[in-house]
Amino acid sequence: EPEVTQTPSHQVTQMGQEVILRCVPISNHLYFYWYRQILGQKVEFLVSFYNNEISEKSEIFDDQFSVERPDGSNFTLKIRSTKLEDSAMYFCASSVRGGEKLFFGSGTQLSVL
């Protein structure tokens, strides 16, 4: 069964450093997303991406965050200058239809020290 793959599975970085989280969505999917989950808390929406542009973003997704689909397969989330509160599990997801039946990757655990 096709799956969403995320790399790396764990990322440790120093506060203020830039990180790039990578995702390969399912190949025939058209909608792409980033969510995050702080330990023990809700899954929070960050951004949705369709037709090579951001379709929605949350208040969390400020100027420090950006997304890119540099080629036909990868979908990346960049955090320019990480803060301690950015520590979380970041999930990439994709879907055939917008906002329906999302397929999630296994996540990248980001730890900002």
Next chain:
Amino acid sequence: SQQGEEDPQALSIQEGENATMNCSYKTSINNLQWYRQNSGRGLVHLILIRSNEREKHSGRLRVTLDTSKKSSSLLITASRAADTASYFCATGVSSNDYKLSFGAGTTVTVRA
């Protein structure tokens, strides 16, 4: 406003018993979805019910939706140890809005 609040927060049942969890939300929705998350893993889509539907089945899962009460329930029948996981409801507010709002989840433990 936050959508999708699950109840109870945690549930412990014996293998073979049924598990029921509820989800309440605050604003009108286009659809409501249930996802499962095994510890430390990504979420897996279980079932989607649209605002004009009242009940839906998928294998051992039964989902109901009451838009007048802004609530949904997920029933897992004849539970198995493998059903041990956290279960989340997520609401989509319109067909043009791709954001899902997740609740805090119900942690289900199935004892062998």
